[in-house]
Amino acid sequence: MSSTIQKRAARKTPAERAAEIAEAAREIALEQGLSAITLRNVAARVGVASGLVAHYQPNVEALVAGIFATIVAAETEEVAGLLERLPTPLEQLGMLLETLMDGSRLDVTAIWVEAWTLGRRNEALAACVREQMDAWQAVVQRVVEAGIDAGEFETSDAPSVAWQILGMVDGLNAQALVRWDGVSDRGTHLARAVEGMVGAARGSLLPGGVPRTGPIPSPDS
Amino acid sequence: MSSTIQKRAARKTPAERAAEIAEAAREIALEQGLSAITLRNVAARVGVASGLVAHYQPNVEALVAGIFATIVAAETEEVAGLLERLPTPLEQLGMLLETLMDGSRLDVTAIWVEAWTLGRRNEALAACVREQMDAWQAVVQRVVEAGIDAGEFETSDAPSVAWQILGMVDGLNAQALVRWDGVSDRGTHLARAVEGMVGAARGSLLPGGVPRTGPIPSPDS
DNA sequence: GTTCTTGTTGATCGCGTGATCAATAAGAAG
């Protein structure tokens, strides 16, 4: 009864400690949701007194908002980075849909959904949500516009189409949060819907995509 | 200082009182969200002691789940009722999208979004959410299948398409919860996307729809 | 007018929350 207990946490640089706290809060958010970010919860994970966590933030609302921004911005940048490697907007959009629908980011989806609700009572968080939505929309819009310029897409309203694509992806992912079964080929149906919106050829957005431009007859149905 | 205060609430039938409590909880949910349904909150609105509210339910979780089901089921039935009046599946689907996207049900959308999150920690609520999602999906699937039978739609997987349409609608409405601006012609873009999914002619799902079957050239873009 | 069922009260418990701050001690600076 002596090895694991330690009376007092080691003294650290404010920057170090702040990073520790942020990391702990991030993990809690991904595992248990944003509303599980409490002074005592975070403090316990860091192994520190609750007062210390409070000492590093003006208030918990700000901490929650900041962690939300951290998590979501990281995802946006990651996906945006993946896009840059692909040559054509068609491939980029196809990869975008495929990546966002592959179910590997459901924890982030849960964060989004919770943030939409929490934003009603946490103004700082609401501002972050709007900001991050704008960032996402900008990424998608860039792809759509590139596609228009390249003659691959045909739509007169790239900003709205970008919002629309985002909304669809979010909704379908939120749905997957509750219901896994029932929907087969989520990616395929979504791809077909987006093809309809951007005026791309049928099947051109599917995984085994179309390397060269031009309409390709869809296999079936 | 005498007229408005009343010492004790009038004695009522259990059925009456239960209805009062349910109605109060429903109003609170629509105005402030499901998480604002608390014993004291509901009791205050009814004008009754908090203990009485607890007396009429096994626990608050059950009350929240029940109110969610009440609100959402009412919406489903209302929309399903509207569908019955229209003759063709094409018109039905068009009206469905138009109705769900007109912004008049944002309070119910907020309930849905909150329920997705709360369902993580309220098993009774989670069960209700799945049940109500299934009910919605059934309504949409019926329309899609009718459209296939009538030769207006062409898709091999009506259940999945129904889920997909629901997901899109939910996502776009959730988006509208946070961001009103930025997206013009939400309904138009969605209609185009759904047309792509169900294999309907371009523009056939738009408000000023197409009375007779057959492809119609889109106005522009 | 009396009795009795039962709808209703409100105080109480334990819990978790955010926030605050005087007291402490670690560890760098001298």
Added chain:
DNA sequence: CTTCTTATTGATCACGCGATCAACAAGAAC
């Protein structure tokens, strides 16, 4: 070794939550 800055503690406050239950009284039944 001593000094001093400051990271850290932990007790404390007021609050709101769900739940419980003995006590009360309204009003129907007799």
